[in-house]
Amino acid sequence: MEMVTRIGKFDHDDDHLNLRLGLPGTSEAREKQAPSLGSRTSNKRALPEDAEDPGSNSKCSRTESANADSALPTKTQVVGWPPIRSYRKNNTQSTVMKTPQSDVAGGNNNYVKVSVDGAPYLRKIDLRVYKNYPELLKALESMFNLTIGNYSEREGYNNGSDYAPTYEDKDGDWMLVGDVPWERLRIMKGSEARGLGCA
């Protein structure tokens, strides 16, 4: 079933997934509602963008682990309100069902919005339909008429393709599609994704 886009500004919420394919250096600075003072060091793959843009907001957790004495948030942001632990926020099964006839339970679908740099509009795909990454990538390639190429653990998609699929996980980190085992990615449907290209 459909996941409805939340009305209002695009902010960090758990309700929909966005994939974005784009050319390098096209990352947008994201305004986080509550910069995390308590973010943890992460053992995730380092994206090439880190070197280019170390001050970027979206690499919140990485810059904060590097700069351990992080600053307190500015006055305008309301950090930590309402008082829900981030563990609970991240693990609450998400739903955006606003239309009355929708089934409130969010367990049946895995719709993902996909945007591509330069494309005029977004598409939506259901991750459940695909059994593995190669299938997903083929579908994206044919949907957008572009080349993503093959995934390799060492280099990602750096084998001559212009585009690489990425998504943003629950920690706010931009992840390359393919690193996480397929089952685990599907389970992470609650996370939000925005992609950017890297080559």
Add this chain to the structure above:
Amino acid sequence: MSEDDDRSPPSDAAATGITASGSGGSTSVELFPAPYPDQVLENVLENVLCFLTSRRDRSAASLVCKSWYRAEALTRSELFIGNCYAVSPRRTTARFTRVRSVSIKGKPRFADFNLMPHNWGAHFAPWVVAMAKAYPWLEKIYLKRMSVTDEDLVLIAESFPNFKELVLVCCDGFGTTGLAVVANKCRQLRVLDLIESEVMDEDVDWIACFPGSHTCLESLIFDCVDCLVNFEALERLVVRSPSLKKLRLNRYVSIGQLYRLMIRAPQLTHLGTGSFSTSDGMIQGEQEADYASAFAACKSLTCLSGFRETLPELLPAIYPVCANLTSLNFSYANINAEQLKPVICHCHKLQTFWALDSICDEGLQAVAATCKELRELRVFPVDAREDIEGPVSEVGLQAISEGCRKLQSILYFCQRMTNAVVIAMSKNCPDLVVFRLCIMGRHRPDHLTGQPMDEGFGAIVMNCKKLTRLAVSGLLTDRAFSYIGQYGKLVRTLSVAFAGDSDNGLKYMLEGCPKLQKLEIRDSPFGDVALHSGLHHYYNMRFLWMSSCKLTHQGCREVARALPRLVVEVMTRNEVDEEDIVDDEIEILYMYRSLEGPRDDVPKIVQIL
């Protein structure tokens, strides 16, 4: 705290009681010394004090005299340290020498909400190093909001041959490497409970590290360990753990795998499901019957939780156990009222119920209709924002107050509330010990009358005579705090946010609540004058937290000067802001009594006055 002995020890002659036979006298040879009467008393005392378990009673006993102090110190086997910085490991191990069980709490609760820097402190390392030497017979460690590293876990595994229980709540800093060592080396391990902790995925198959023979495991809780598990290893582990009673899985365990585990362990009393959903959202007919029979076979099951990613169509599988359930945690399951009702209508014995507000007021009415034994209710928001309509309101709370008269503890997140319903709850549920109401919109008044929520919270402190923990919210004036100060005579923990008009608010609390131990305040207009009004009481408290209030460096420094045994930590915004910011204003004050003085592991951002 000196260990000096008041009495002089018995002289050598009497102690040995043996005189040389060569002197020719007919002295009696005593092989055993005649004990002094005091010594008899002390031995008796030690034997009696062994039975004293309440730590307040033990504290009182230790103050009677030096002899009692000594006896109590020798017989205290369970140590509770409410603030890891209030006392040092060295002092602790010097006083208490025969400890089997240690509980330590670290960061204050507001650290959970990202209000503290990541590296603030509460490191377990100095404790485990000291205990490794001092308490070789240590059996249990319980930690809450501490930073624990893999090295600490390795030290536990290597230092305590009799180690039986490890419980880590809201901890961080460790990963699957440390878990693997504990699993492998702690051969007497009965309990390994990881609760809401951040566990790093170091790509170690820790489940496979438990010893290959029978284990003593009684409780294995790892729902917060967010890594794939080796299911075959887990299944084998369950099979060779015949004492296993509590098992809480993480979301990577599928329902099919859950089924396999359940049929291996029908003796379970506490079960946390993993993913309660099928990968394609479809169920085959026999599957549903199978799951139900697996639940039916668990005749001792009283506590059910988990339900990450719930497929509501699968819920009928738990019907066979509902009648026996005393605790049900649906707080990760996004189900609506219609999906809840067929489950809850069987749960007559339920005492603890946690849920998401997706069940709506209607779901709460269903709970109220059936769960007459309910003692604890927690309702969490699916959508934790401030400006939305919200699915639960005073209607649900009213129903609960009317249906669940034995309620003792409530945590309720909502968007709107009325004084009338809170007052009704104060009268319907006189046994309330914990009342935590979070109206998520800041400064929200009673949505029917437009009045502040003063009268509602006032009624709670007035009518609930057993109340020890209170969290307030909504639009509140100083009047609410005057009620709290006037009636909240047993209140120990108080949580305040975006409330009050002036310094009087804080003054009322500090002057009126003699039992106040933990006071956490954020974004309220309380300043230095109010802070000073509590000087008489701060040594009786575990801590005071105030963030984004109206405190200045000067004000805090004066408190630090007046009370030398208080550690006064302040944190400031280190950015230069607009003109209307007073330079001296501090952002966070966290102060606590301590025997040790300023700690030596402060990050740069923290200043100790």
